[in-house]
Amino acid sequence: MSEQEASVRSRLVAAGVDLVLHEGLSAVSLREIARRAGVSHGAPRRYFPTHLDLLSAIAREGYADLAARVTTTVRDAGPAPRDRLAALARGYLDYAAAHRGMFELMFRHDLLNSGRLGLRDTSLPLFTLLVDLVAQARRPTDAAAPVLAGALWANLHGIAQLWAWGSLQLATDATDDEALLRAALDAHLGPA
Known part of the structure; x- marks a missing residue:
């Protein structure tokens, strides 16, 4: 080229x-x-070659931005695994709220499933970081770290989506998502 x-x-x-x-x-x-x-x-x-190729290239930039933000946030959270995990979760929710359009693009199934530009490979390092932190913070009796991380990620993604739609505010009378984030961590890892 x-x-x-x-x-x-x-x-x-x-x-x-x-x-x-x-x-x-x-x-x-x-x-x-x-x-x-x-x-x-x-x-x-x-x-x-296709519209999906361009959208995938744009989404790749979103993943790079999210990864850089999360890496910095986790690094600055200190050595405690649960604090680092809370920082990752907070960074994920903050990114979703501040960059709504990009967040939606990054998780479009047609892009992730298309194999365009290795988008799934671009997203996996973030999940690997989540799995590593969950492995350090989980109790010995908990599910395997990848399963527990997947459940936590699904919960965080749900909070991000439902918060953006206004559903959680209506259902819970919450004025911010911090209590929901803490409840998600407690539900998956036990109380702090």
Whole structure:
């Protein structure tokens, strides 16, 4: 790939990331990404064989951003595994709330299942970190760490989705999601 081709690809991905972050997933179209990247409306098809390829490249940027944020948050949480796990959970929920469109894109099943750009491979290191922290924080009688981590992740993802939809606020009268996060950790790992 020439330098010029790499530059256009990068501009298309950057324009897509900007569009998703500032206007949401529903605003994403090939034509709008091309317009924002300053290229012809046909250019995305020349650089990305399908719409899914471009969306996967955009989602990959989201995973990189989330991974960097979570890594920093976990590192700064101190040595206690449960504190590090709580920091990871808090970072996940905060990312979901602050970057709604990107969060939705990152977890689109058509992208994850398509094998485009190894997107599933991009998301697995985050899950591996979660499994490692759960393995350190779990009780010996708990389920295997990957199963327990999967259940916790499903719970956190559910909190993120239901919070964004306003359902949890309505059902629980909660004004923030911190009590829900703590309850999820306690439910999966036992009380702190």
